[in-house]
Amino acid sequence: MGRHREFDVDKALDAALSVFWKNGYEGTSFEDLTRATGVARPGLYSAFGNKETLFFKAIDRYDTKHLTYLREALAEPDVHSAVRRFFEGSITVQTLNGEGRGCAVLNGALACSTETEPIRQELIARQKLTEDAWRVRLERGLQEGELPPSTNCAMLAGYLMAVNHGLGVQAKAGASKASLAAIVEHVLATLPPAPTKKRDAHQAPLPSHRRPSRRDAK
Amino acid sequence: MGRHREFDVDKALDAALSVFWKNGYEGTSFEDLTRATGVARPGLYSAFGNKETLFFKAIDRYDTKHLTYLREALAEPDVHSAVRRFFEGSITVQTLNGEGRGCAVLNGALACSTETEPIRQELIARQKLTEDAWRVRLERGLQEGELPPSTNCAMLAGYLMAVNHGLGVQAKAGASKASLAAIVEHVLATLPPAPTKKRDAHQAPLPSHRRPSRRDAK
DNA sequence: AGCTTTTTATAATGATTGGTACTGAAAGAG
DNA sequence: CTCTTTCAGTACCAATCATTATAAAAAGCT
Incomplete structure (x- = not known):
């Protein structure tokens, strides 16, 4: 009973995410949002509240639609696979061209006016949650013997x-996905190695030449 | 012959830099600038042109006042020292509290409105210059035998x-300077090692246990 | 002293911004 | 059909924005 909404709320939200992703919060005007969504101002207000609430609904959308790789990575059976999955997912999402480039959270988290600072702080808090999740995962890897005993998990996270x-x-x-992938390979190759269980240094395969004592000396 | 300017242009520029450093270009209003500099609007326009020209004068000021460490780093005699100097200088400047946090260039280079995009692209170009300088320096290091022959200098830069x-x-x-410094140490410890000249693997000092063949196999 | 030049400080300007008011249209119930 | 509810679309609003106009003040010359 009453007129039905003509626009698709989810499609509008995706369109808004795309604009926020590209321009950040302050760089996105409400005019940008109405243009991208094809919905007039009152319609957007009616569906999403105001600019700020729309922004965070868009960020939540980004989280559920694009950041699944993070949860998948943290669920990998070993640290190396976890880190690989993380970066592969990351560079894939961050080099999407139609929807957005870079990270939608980061794009709003760097610098802004005083009035927008609370929004920025919320984005920083989200980043911090991810870093904490990594630290916990690495600590688990450390306990399971996947990392050298001297590993500083907070630093590595x-x-x-x-x-x-x-x-x-x-x-x-x-930057191209290929150039980012090359950097990722370097990072993976320089992760702290799993400690060896035995000291047959001269007969073990090549990776065993990486001795934990070298890192302990640092 | 005429009234003399009462404010110190350099001091005003420093004050403007500080605000732009904190808030980025779009996050900084002209009111912010007049407040921080203590100079009225026409005075700022008379001395610096307009908001955009003031911004770039401030960025140039940032370059000459705070980025000397980059030139010093690139002038270091070896790659390892160069990289160390670079990051030490970087984390020192980026954790200044009175003047600014992070990098003034980066703080304006991530996301912005369509009208401000040319400014952002200029900042990206400056970042690219630094990366190119690093690639050239690393290539020199490669030629001088400081890096393994297989080193991809563009990737490393x-x-x-x-x-x-x-x-x-x-x-x-x-983040604190100490936590950033720990990350820097990890990065330095995982730089590609200088290739060894001889194969006395069992008598050389500890770093010599890093064998170039391990990276070649990758 | 008057005159000219330049700066200071306040006010004004037109455009933009996030948000709301208002009217007509659409949908469903009775 | 009328009535009620809700949405669409346009217009409007107050505040903010970068920039300019204007009048008074300061400095130096004659």
Whole structure:
């Protein structure tokens, strides 16, 4: 009873996400949003509240639609596979061209006006959740013997996130997926190696030449 | 012959830099600038042109005042020292609290409205110059035998920049200098090693246990 | 002293911004 | 059919934005 909504709320949300992803929060005007969604101002307000609530609904949408790789990565059976899955998913999402480039969260989390600072802080908090999840996963890997005993899991989680942020910056600047993938390979190749169980240093396969004592000395 | 300017142009520029560094270009209003500089609108226009020209004068100021470490790093005698100097300088500048956090260039280079896109592209171009300088420096290091023959200098330059961008993001989000320094140590420890000249693997100092053949096999 | 030049400070300007008011249209119930 | 509810579309609103206009003040010259 009453007129039915003509536009598809989910489609409008996807369109809004795409604009926010590209321009960030402050760089996106309400006019941009009405143009991209094809919905007039009151329609968007009626469906989503206001610009800020729409923004966070879009970010949530980004999370559920595009960040599944993170949960998949954290569920991988070993640390190396987890990190690989993470970065592969990351560079795939961050080099999408039709929908967005870089990371929608990062694109709003760097600098803004004083009035928008609370929004930025919320985005930073989301990044922090991801870093914490990595630290927990790495600590589990450490306990399971996948990482050298001296591994600083907080540092390594911070490192992984720093690299990911940097890849996001480069993706937003136009870097190709292939060039980002090469960086990912380097990162994977330089992850702390699993400690060896035995000391047959001269007969073990090549990776066994990586001795934990070298890192302990640091 | 005429009234003398009462404000110090350099001090005003420093104040403007600080605001742009914190809020980015679009997040900084002209009101923010007049407040921070203590100079009225016409005075700022008279001295600097308009908001955009002031922004780039501020970025140039950032370059000359704070990015000397980059030139110093590129002038270091060996690659390892160069990279170390680079990151040490970077995390020092990016964790300054009074003046700014993160990187003033990066803070404006991620996302913005359509009208501001040319400004963003200019900032991206500056980042690209730095990455190119690193690639050239690494290629020189490769020729001088400091890096394994298989080293992909473009990839490594991209990697260094990605890490640096990521450190900037984390610094802007409030990370401490010490936590960034730990990440830097990890990066330095995982740089491609100089190839050994001889094969006295059992008597050389510890770093010599890093064999180029391991990277070649990758 | 008056005159000219340049800066300071306040006010004004037109455009843009996020949000709301209002009217007509659509949908369903009785 | 009328009535009620809800949406669509246009117009409107107050605040903000970068920039300019204007009048007064300061500085130096004659």
